Amino acid sequence: MAVSRTDPGWPLPQGLQDLPRWLIAPVPLFLLQPILTRIATHVAQSHPGLFERLEAHTHTRFLIDPVDLPFVLLLRPDANRPHLKAYRRHERVRHDACIAGTFFDLLDMIEGNADGDALFFTRDLRVTGNTQAVVTLRNALDDLEGNLVETILGGLGPLQGPASLALSAMRTIRGSRRHEY
Amino acid sequence: MNTENEANDGGYVRPELVCPAGTPAGLRTAVDAGADAVYCGFRNATNARNFPGLNFSVNELTDAIAYAHERNAKVLLAVNTFPPAGRFELWREAIDTAARLGVDAVIVADMGVADYAAQTHPQLRLHLSVQAGASSPEAIRFYCKEFGIKRVVLPRMLTVEEIAGIHGQIDCEVEAFIFGNIGMMAEGRCSLTNYATGISTNMDGVCSPAESVRYEEDAERNLNIKLDRFTIDRFAPGEKAGYPTICKGRYLCGVREQQGYYAFEEPVSLNLSALLPKLMRAGVTAFKIEGRQRSRAYVKAAVSAFRKAVDDILDGRDPGLTSLLALTEGSKETEGAFRSKLWR
Amino acid sequence: MESSGAAISLGPILFNWQPEAWRDFYFRIADQAPVDTVYVGEVVCSKRSVLFEPYFEEVAERLKAAGKTVVYSTLSEVMLKLDRQVVDSVCGLQDSLIEANDGSSLAHLSGKPHHVGPFVNAYNEGTISFLARKGARNFCLPAELPATAIRVLCERAANVGATIEVQAFGRISLALSARCYHARAHGRTKDSCQFVCENDPDGMELRTLDNRPFLAVNGIQTLSFEYLNLINELDDLRAMGVSRFRLSPHSCDMVAVASIFRSVLDRRIALAEGLEQLKALNLGAPFSNGFYHGVPGHQWVAAGSTQRTPAKASTKTLELR
Numbered sequence: 001m002a003v004s005r006t007d008p009g010w011p012l013p014q015g016l017q018d019l020p021r022w023l024i025a026p027v028p029l030f031l032l033q034p035i036l037t038r039i040a041t042h043v044a045q046s047h048p049g050l051f052e053r054l055e056a057h058t059h060t061r062f063l064i065d066p067v068d069l070p071f072v073l074l075l076r077p078d079a080n081r082p083h084l085k086a087y088r089r090h091e092r093v094r095h096d097a098c099i100a101g102t103f104f105d106l107l108d109m110i111e112g113n114a115d116g117d118a119l120f121f122t123r124d125l126r127v128t129g130n131t132q133a134v135v136t137l138r139n140a141l142d143d144l145e146g147n148l149v150e151t152i153l154g155g156l157g158p159l160q161g162p163a164s165l166a167l168s169a170m171r172t173i174r175g176s177r178r179h180e181y
Numbered sequence: 182m183n184t185e186n187e188a189n190d191g192g193y194v195r196p197e198l199v200c201p202a203g204t205p206a207g208l209r210t211a212v213d214a215g216a217d218a219v220y221c222g223f224r225n226a227t228n229a230r231n232f233p234g235l236n237f238s239v240n241e242l243t244d245a246i247a248y249a250h251e252r253n254a255k256v257l258l259a260v261n262t263f264p265p266a267g268r269f270e271l272w273r274e275a276i277d278t279a280a281r282l283g284v285d286a287v288i289v290a291d292m293g294v295a296d297y298a299a300q301t302h303p304q305l306r307l308h309l310s311v312q313a314g315a316s317s318p319e320a321i322r323f324y325c326k327e328f329g330i331k332r333v334v335l336p337r338m339l340t341v342e343e344i345a346g347i348h349g350q351i352d353c354e355v356e357a358f359i360f361g362n363i364g365m366m367a368e369g370r371c372s373l374t375n376y377a378t379g380i381s382t383n384m385d386g387v388c389s390p391a392e393s394v395r396y397e398e399d400a401e402r403n404l405n406i407k408l409d410r411f412t413i414d415r416f417a418p419g420e421k422a423g424y425p426t427i428c429k430g431r432y433l434c435g436v437r438e439q440q441g442y443y444a445f446e447e448p449v450s451l452n453l454s455a456l457l458p459k460l461m462r463a464g465v466t467a468f469k470i471e472g473r474q475r476s477r478a479y480v481k482a483a484v485s486a487f488r489k490a491v492d493d494i495l496d497g498r499d500p501g502l503t504s505l506l507a508l509t510e511g512s513k514e515t516e517g518a519f520r521s522k523l524w525r
Numbered sequence: 526m527e528s529s530g531a532a533i534s535l536g537p538i539l540f541n542w543q544p545e546a547w548r549d550f551y552f553r554i555a556d557q558a559p560v561d562t563v564y565v566g567e568v569v570c571s572k573r574s575v576l577f578e579p580y581f582e583e584v585a586e587r588l589k590a591a592g593k594t595v596v597y598s599t600l601s602e603v604m605l606k607l608d609r610q611v612v613d614s615v616c617g618l619q620d621s622l623i624e625a626n627d628g629s630s631l632a633h634l635s636g637k638p639h640h641v642g643p644f645v646n647a648y649n650e651g652t653i654s655f656l657a658r659k660g661a662r663n664f665c666l667p668a669e670l671p672a673t674a675i676r677v678l679c680e681r682a683a684n685v686g687a688t689i690e691v692q693a694f695g696r697i698s699l700a701l702s703a704r705c706y707h708a709r710a711h712g713r714t715k716d717s718c719q720f721v722c723e724n725d726p727d728g729m730e731l732r733t734l735d736n737r738p739f740l741a742v743n744g745i746q747t748l749s750f751e752y753l754n755l756i757n758e759l760d761d762l763r764a765m766g767v768s769r770f771r772l773s774p775h776s777c778d779m780v781a782v783a784s785i786f787r788s789v790l791d792r793r794i795a796l797a798e799g800l801e802q803l804k805a806l807n808l809g810a811p812f813s814n815g816f817y818h819g820v821p822g823h824q825w826v827a828a829g830s831t832q833r834t835p836a837k838a839s840t841k842t843l844e845l846r
Contacts, residue, residue, distance in 0.1 A: 266678045432733060522715075
């Protein structure tokens with residue numbers, strides 16, 4: 001795997017400096033990958049209902065692009081072989097649908113704290129490719145209530161501690177700029 | 182007498198706050214946020230929000246009814262599309278299931294469906310969906326007489342005064358939309374989506390289906406909104422957007438050659454916060470929040486805001502109106518037809 | 526005239542024509558057009574109704590004298606006091622056949638024989654049976670119904686003693702609204718419209734931002750840009766049991782349109798020739814027949830072409846388990 005230690009053109013966004021290095025620094029992606037795989041497997045095992053709602057889109061390749069982080073994620077929500085992998089943005093990974101927004105907005109959305117349509121209306125969320133796939137994923141995730149992030153943390157095993165710290169740091173930051181509704 | 186004094190008089194009939202639920206989690210959110218009733222639909226073409234990943238299976242609805250009833254909230258099932266001939270069975274099954282599960286009412290639009298429900302399940306309470314397009318006292322009375330309709334959901338095309346006039350001439354309850362998406366075409370009478378995409382709003386339960394929508398950014402970073410092969414709008418960078426529907430798009434015509442204009446309506450959402458006391462005086466006893474396709478975040482924000490506003494009015498306080506602008510299309514709100522007939 | 530067992534009807538004029546042009550149009554239809562039934566009356570905007578009132582009786586008499594069946598069409602959208610008064614007066618006409626286009630006219634006509642127009646959502650067997658019990662004798666079906674549904678509705682109508690009519694020519698009504706879009710384009714409102722819709726005898730065309738023709742606006746009504754043309758489907762529709770074909774009036778030569786359809790129905794000219802003759806009318810817009818074939822309504826499915834299998838949401842199976 002090609003590892004880029006520096007990612008030119010990527011300034012550290014305001015407010016992210018306090019986050020653990022493993023998440024925000026231009027990390028070697030091979031370090032990130034085992035974590036992502038565990039997350040995907042754990043979510044799949046603990047939320048079988050999610051895949052029922054995804055219907056035809058369990059083989060769709062979703063590119064999740066947190067525009068202020070140095071990597072993108074490719075998600076294929078197959079119930080049996082869930083796939084979540086990190087890539088450098090310049091790798092232009094093949095995908096069927098793409099959702100792009102700031103890390104905070106994406107996190108707010110999957111946690112049920114922000115409305116995807118509202119983010120789209122204000123142009124804070126960008127959707128390209130297969131729109132139906134994105135709408136389906138959004139609707140399916142919205143039925144998971146507030147425990148998705150806990151589920152994700154549960155999937156981290158020994159990394160749960162640092163990840164929890166990271167999340168609480170994020171929540172603190174988000175508190176100052178959360179959506180006004 | 183000014184509006185505030187009248188509102189402070191109290192003495193209003195407590196209105197039912199009717200809230201959207203696209204998923205079981207959404208339903209629980211609505212109930213917990215203070216919904217008096219929640220409306221939802223099965224995961225198929227029998228309801229007008231037949232969106233992918235949305236809606237309820239029979240088992241989910243069973244659990245949802247239990248959750249709502251334990252908390253004194255009602256569950257209304259929308260069976261409000263128009264079955265095309267030859268496919269009536271799906272709608273019949275939805276009605277039978279609704280009766281069996283004990284929903285508090287079914288919201289119907291099609292005369293065939295209403296007739297079946299009234300004949301087969303006379304104890305099942307029926308509401309007339311906005312999709313039936315009953316916009317006159319004569320039409321509403323016709324539905325009430327023929328199918329025993331107990332409540333009509335009025336089209337979003339009437340002024341408050343006109344609603345009061347209708348209320349005085351009918352015998353059923355009146356439900357009105359107070360917040361959310363506002364389509365420009367008469368509900369239940371629009372086949373624009375089918376014309377452009379081959380999927381019918383009335384028969385398939387979806388307007389601008391996601392599978393036909395494409396968002397394309399051009400070289401100037403404009404966001405082009407395409408519905409099948411038609412470009413229905415183009416947003417400049419940073420310009421606020423709305424739903425990708427034909428009735429909120431920009432077009433050219435003979436007297437508007439130079440620049441695309443919103444031929445029907447611009448991206449905007451309905452918000453009648455300020456008209457709640459007037460609506461209550463006009464005889465509206467159920468306030469409906471649109472948005473089964475929206476997230477739990479939307480449901481929580483909108484339901485909480487209107488719960489507080491209604492409670493304030495009932496307690497004789499000035500209604501505390503939380504801003505919901507962040508949830509609206511184009512970051513704009515309108516009182517639509519309700520304030521003035523000049524909207525038409 | 527009905528030797529072939531299929532009648533031709535002329536639908537109501539949807540547009541705001543000059544009253545004299547309106548009268549002369551019907552005089553010519555009476556004298557020359559091979560149509561059996563003529564629907565007369567304002568269905569789009571109650572404000573326009575008064576414009577044609579002076580000629581109403583004259584036109585009806587002339588049509589009846591020519592052997593045409595005259596049916597009075599009611600308003601499609603009834604909301605305001607004026608709308609209700611207009612519906613009330615049309616439905617009150619004695620010894621006349623009325624076509625109901627909304628719920629209020631259904632209420633008025635309940636219990637006596639009447640027609641049901643395309644603006645009433647008669648989509649299925651249940652609705653046909655129910656309305657037939659209320660006195661409906663003829664249904665002009667909503668334009669978006671595909672062939673599969675039309676077939677089933679013909680069977681049901683036959684069982685309840687009603688007939689089925691299908692629009693076969695003219696722009697398709699796609700939507701109604703409380704707002705007047707003609708007025709809006711001219712910076713006015715419905716109340717202050719000054720009847721700007723009179724400038725567009727076939728509707729005001731809307732194009733997309735990339736200049737592709739899309740829709741046609743007619744006051745509160747939105748129509749297709751394309752002209753519906755079911756000439757290729759006439760044989761199939763007759764075999765299903767459709768007994769009337771509706772031609773929706775436009776500013777083109779409607780006597781010629783009616784003659785072409787009559788000739789094809791009577792097999793006096795070949796189908797291909799009929800289609801060529803319709804094309805030669807230079808309508809300024811292409812034909813469409815997509816709704817019938819279950820594909821997007823603006824599309825044209827050529828005769829004999831393999832019909833696309835619609836990938837529709839409605840084909841989803843029941844998930845009520």
